[in-house]
Amino acid sequence: MDLTVQHLRSFLAVAEELHFTRAAARLHVAPPSLSQQVALLEKRLGTALFWRTSRHVELTEAGRELLPLARRAVGALDEVQSWAVRRASGDRVVVGLVVGGPLCSAVVACSAGRSAGVTWDVRSLGFAEGEAAVRSGRVDVALVPAAHDPAVAGLRAVPLWREDxxxxxxxxxxxxxxxxxxxxxxxxxxxxxxxxxxxxxxxxxxxxxxxxxxxxxxxxxxxxxxxxxxxxxxxxxxxxxxxxxxxxxxxxxxxxxxxxxxPVTVHLVSRDGRRSPAQALLEQVAHELVAARAQEFGVLPVL
Known part of the structure; x- marks a missing residue:
């Protein structure tokens, strides 16, 4: 049984909101994507978790039994992530944006929401400043659009999404x-x-x-x-x-x-060998949001 924390977060949002649209907004995902996650969880568990009508969402008996278990599981993972991020990042992460936009903002906002106790700052960077700002330590990571691989000696570049x-x-x-x-x-x-x-x-x-x-x-x-x-x-x-x-x-x-x-590709650029838990979380969140909302943001997932 291959369950992920994303499945459990999706279940909890719907269970607590009893409304798919509100739950999707809370998770920063599209409602159809949330419905797919819940349906996949039900398939893997082999049981229905919600009774659904066009106007009403209600937990089934199995859903009510799962609710406290899911809360403990997700809460425990959040505590581990927050502890790791705080310990390794000094409670502060500075993100550099060469070109901002709703997707960049959503990535930072969602990362901040999942790392209690960490301060997230954003710096606007000029076109020529992305890699240099990371290398100098002015920012911890930068979201850099490029038509080439921006990884050079001392830097690590992870492709996040593409744009025509x-x-x-x-x-x-x-x-x-x-x-x-x-x-x-x-x-x-x-x-x-x-x-x-x-x-x-x-x-x-x-x-x-x-x-x-x-x-x-x-x-x-x-x-x-x-x-x-x-x-x-x-x-x-x-x-x-x-x-x-x-x-x-x-x-x-x-x-x-x-x-x-x-297309050009937006990369997450960081110093090589200095990937903190906060940066790992930011990378994970970016991939999750692109997978769930690529069409909404007008971008293409990196295959």
Whole structure:
């Protein structure tokens, strides 16, 4: 019988809320995903735990018997995790975000909710700062989007989720009304660069292109807001992860899908050999949320 703490957390949420939608919101998962977890637990236990109708959820006799056992089991595991995180992390974890958004916020919030007594801080990082901030100790971990593997000597990078890429252009741009564009159609455009990241930019902008051409990379920006402002003014275009269309919608911008470039991947970057229980928890939570809510956040699970 292969039971996991996730199965028991799902059961407890529904048992205590007696409402699948409220229980799903409490766990930061989609209701269909929660229903699947409960159904899988019932299958593995070989018994129904809830009576369900369109308007009512009620524990069965088996569900009432399981409730105190599940609470003790989950409570014991939470105590062990909290103890391990506090002991190894000094009660403080600093997370660096190169590009924030609802999924990043949900990962940090859920991790904080499952590590009582630990202080979680968030720092905004520039495009060129992710790996350097981890290496210097300015942050403990960083969520870094990259079109290449950001792991270098002294760093560990774990892929968490992928995003398709979009072309960011002004609303008045010649490509703004397209349903999709190829990377070759953008070779004559000026792109927003980041100082000190030539290798990363080559992978991000697909340079050189299949025909050998290299796009012009001219204006330099340090943050996503600076990139968006340059694009909105018609001074340049840029390539970004597709989630930016949800996290930073603007009437003066359009986000046009790139149809022939591979996705970019968001990595959890930490110092090699310094993976604390808090970082392990953050990684676990990220994988759980992506598995349960990838479509909602507009991302792709790492296979």
């Amino acid at each position: 890429r979009v072309l960011v252009v002004a609303a008045t741009h010649r490509l703004a009304g397209r349903d999709g564009v190829s990377v070759a159609e953008t070779s004559d455009e000026r792109f927003v660069g980041v100082a000190g990241r030539p290798v990363a930019l080559d992978a991000w902008f697909v340079s050189p292109r299949p025909d050998g051409r290299r796009p012009t990379v001219d204006p330099v920006a340090g943050t996503l807001e600076e990139v968006l402002n340059l694009c909105a003014a018609g001074l340049a275009v840029n390539i970004a992860g597709a989630s930016v269309a949800r996290t930073h919608p603007r009437p003066d911008l359009r986000f046009v899908p790139l149809v022939d470039v591979p």
